[in-house]
Amino acid sequence: MVYEGSPGSDPKLLIDWMQQNKSEWTKDLNNSGAILFRNFSFSSPKEFQEFLLSTKEPLGEFYLGTSPRDQIVQYVFTASELPPHYPIMQHAEMSFLDNPPKYLFFFAERASERDGETPITDLRTIWEEMPNEIRDKVLKHGIKYRRRYDGPAQKKRYSLWKTKRWDEMFGTVDKTEVKKISDQNRFQLHWQGDDQLTIVNHQDGIRQHPTTKTTAWHNHSQTFHFQAAVSEVWSIFKRQKSIRSFSVALLLTILTGIKRLLGPESHDVHVTYGNGEEISTKDMKLISNLFWKHMKIFSWRTGDILMIDNYSVSHGRLPFKGPRRILVGWANS
Numbered sequence: 001m002v003y004e005g006s007p008g009s010d011p012k013l014l015i016d017w018m019q020q021n022k023s024e025w026t027k028d029l030n031n032s033g034a035i036l037f038r039n040f041s042f043s044s045p046k047e048f049q050e051f052l053l054s055t056k057e058p059l060g061e062f063y064l065g066t067s068p069r070d071q072i073v074q075y076v077f078t079a080s081e082l083p084p085h086y087p088i089m090q091h092a093e094m095s096f097l098d099n100p101p102k103y104l105f106f107f108a109e110r111a112s113e114r115d116g117e118t119p120i121t122d123l124r125t126i127w128e129e130m131p132n133e134i135r136d137k138v139l140k141h142g143i144k145y146r147r148r149y150d151g152p153a154q155k156k157r158y159s160l161w162k163t164k165r166w167d168e169m170f171g172t173v174d175k176t177e178v179k180k181i182s183d184q185n186r187f188q189l190h191w192q193g194d195d196q197l198t199i200v201n202h203q204d205g206i207r208q209h210p211t212t213k214t215t216a217w218h219n220h221s222q223t224f225h226f227q228a229a230v231s232e233v234w235s236i237f238k239r240q241k242s243i244r245s246f247s248v249a250l251l252l253t254i255l256t257g258i259k260r261l262l263g264p265e266s267h268d269v270h271v272t273y274g275n276g277e278e279i280s281t282k283d284m285k286l287i288s289n290l291f292w293k294h295m296k297i298f299s300w301r302t303g304d305i306l307m308i309d310n311y312s313v314s315h316g317r318l319p320f321k322g323p324r325r326i327l328v329g330w331a332n333s
């Protein structure tokens, strides 16, 4: 759904309207799952934060997610510091937590000239159309995640298969604090030596919307399964048809082939059904294809704000070139 102002509208107009019409935009958001605000001339992180505050929702500051992010102002972060050629597969924000954010907000402080879209997908439709065989396994067993992280001894912020270090994710080098946060989120911790950490946790893999009671596919299987990235990069190549997207797709296919030979124990991130059964390559391809079938891709315009109901709609990122800065904020459940 798009709320479009006349070109050059004052951001203050929208901020006031949001404050005064919460029941109206909440109703639209509950139905459509996402609202794009266009033509309101938002131009700075502070203005974006004013918009976030206008929702009168409890805004988030502590990010226990997997993307490397930089905090810009109190409730505003860069969406992802991953390099531009990295694809980010469709996911609901922090779906591996017991209480993921309720709403997610993106602001195109600077849209890229081409590509770099933030596609969205209705997770309620994905659940409805998920093949029965996969549905049954998720209903019966849920989803299990295992992630390995380097720590502060590793100077690099991210490596090819690891998107950040554990000290960056937990926002501390204090292992007692890490344990405390992990206990709150039912993460099982396994330390390897002093610096390496493996986190294991379990979720249902689906979620019921707190208000509308609809059911949505709600997990990070695409982000953490090695096959999903391969399907994604070839879908991106079909869309972008560039030499770079072909090279990335080819390279990732080769690297993933090696990963497959080395077996799941060698994978730094690993997702299975909750009983430990592997999600087969065939199942993962079906999941990826279903997402691409229903994905909505729109081009950012500088100044756009996208508001997402995180219990109903997923998001991702397509690779891009050149300057682009998308900022993010979120409201807790």
Ligand SMILES: [Fe+2]
Pocket (backbone or CB within 6 Å): 091, 092, 093, 094, 315
């Ligand atoms: Fe995300």
